[in-house]
Amino acid sequence: QSALTQPPSASGSPGQSVTISCTGTSSDVGDYSYVSWYQQHPGKAPKVMIYEVTKRPSGVPDRFSGSKSGNTASLTVSGLQAEDEADYYCSSYAGSNNFEVFGTGTKVTVL
Amino acid sequence: EVQLVESGGGLVQPGGSLRLSCAASGFIFSRYNMKWVRQAPGKGLEWLSYISTSSSTIYYADSVKGRFTISRDNAKNSLYLEMNSLRAEDTAVYYCTRESPIVLAVSDYWGQGTLVTVSS
Numbered sequence: 001q002s003a004l005t006q007p008p009s010a011s012g013s014p015g016q017s018v019t020i021s022c023t024g025t026s027s028d029v030g031d032y033s034y035v036s037w038y039q040q041h042p043g044k045a046p047k048v049m050i051y052e053v054t055k056r057p058s059g060v061p062d063r064f065s066g067s068k069s070g071n072t073a074s075l076t077v078s079g080l081q082a083e084d085e086a087d088y089y090c091s092s093y094a095g096s097n098n099f100e101v102f103g104t105g106t107k108v109t110v111l
Numbered sequence: 112e113v114q115l116v117e118s119g120g121g122l123v124q125p126g127g128s129l130r131l132s133c134a135a136s137g138f139i140f141s142r143y144n145m146k147w148v149r150q151a152p153g154k155g156l157e158w159l160s161y162i163s164t165s166s167s168t169i170y171y172a173d174s175v176k177g178r179f180t181i182s183r184d185n186a187k188n189s190l191y192l193e194m195n196s197l198r199a200e201d202t203a204v205y206y207c208t209r210e211s212p213i214v215l216a217v218s219d220y221w222g223q224g225t226l227v228t229v230s231s
Contacts, residue, residue, distance in 0.1 A: 001173060003155065036217050038156070045206060045221035046156065051214045089156050093216040099170040100146070100216045105155040 004029065004090055004103035011109040012080045020106045022073040022090030028101055030071035034093035037066060037075045041086045049088075050075060077108070085110045113137040113220045115207045120225030127197050127229070133190040133207030133222055141185035144210040146218060147192050149203040157203075160192065161210075175201075197229045 005023040012018040022029065022037075029035055035053045038046035048057055050066040053073060063078045073092070077084050090103035119131040133145075147159040160181040161170040169181055180193040190207050204226050208218035 003157075034215050034217075036214075038218075040156075045223060046218070047221075048211075048217055048219060051211070051217045055214075057219070091156075091158075091216065097170055098172075099161050100158040102148075102156040102158060 001028075001094060001098045001101050004092060004101055006088075006090060006103040006106045008104070009107045009109065011111055012077075013111045014080055014082065016080050017076060017078045018080060018108060019074055019076045020088055020090075020108070022075070022092075022103045024071050024073075024092055024101070026071060027098075028092040028094040029068065029073050031095070032093045033068070035066070035068055035073040036091045037064075037073075038089045038091065039084075039086045040089065046089065080110050082110050084108060113209070115209065115220055115222035117205060117207050117222045117225035120205065120227045122228045122230065123197055124231050125198060125229055128193070128195045129197065129227060131192040131194065131205055131207075131225060131227070133192075135188045135190065135207075135209070138209070140183075140188040143212060145183060145190045146208045146210060147179075147181060147190075148206045148208055148218065148221075149201075150206070150224070151200070151203040154203075159205075162190070194227070197227075199229050201227060202229045203227060 037050040040046040053068045114136045116134045178196045204224040207222040209220040211217040211219040
């Protein structure tokens with residue numbers, strides 16, 4: 001099972017928006033609505049920000065939104081804030097046996 | 112408060128073995144599916160293994176299949192990962208995660224991780 005493909009980096013100024021893509025295949029992202037996004041600050045454990053493509057857990061700001069088209073999912077962070085600077089990973093359910101696959105990760109920098 | 116605390120990491124020689132443990136508290140452990148995820152230094156996340164509540168369903172990533180064994184003891188609120196035939200590329204922080212009770216494959220809680228270093 002290959003990792004989902006994400007751009008290595010993305011950046012934006014405070015208040016701007018940044019969108020991160022996550023490209024998989026018809027066996028994972030394209031076949032299931034179980035795409036999640038995790039935020040990871042340096043030295044910390046990841047935190048789920050989006051699940052089931054578009055849903056936000058309680059406590060996650062509505063500046064974070066998700067979408068999916070075909071084999072590609074996207075995370076958009078609107079109104080960038082300094083604390084949004086982190087690594088972001090997508091994840092998709094990949095069926096029984098393979099179960100779960102993560103993306104390669106994207107470092108978001110707030111300029 | 113939900114807590115997951117991993118232990119058992121350390122330095123091991125190539126070809127060696129190690130057993131990781133994850134102590135769970137703050138929730139009814141026996142009602143949740145659990146997973147192991149790792150992160151090599153400076154690299155991304157990699158899902159390793161999944162175990163259902165009763166241990167009846169277990170999955171492994173191809174990279175560890177046949178070498179790693181996941182297990183749990185619901186009476187002790189503990190999750191384990193037995194790692195054999197360790198390689199340099201297994202060097203990573205190993206996280207224990209709880210699967211969300213409402214969403215497939217989502218890890219809603221993570222431990223702080225335990226570092227495994229495979230080196231001679």
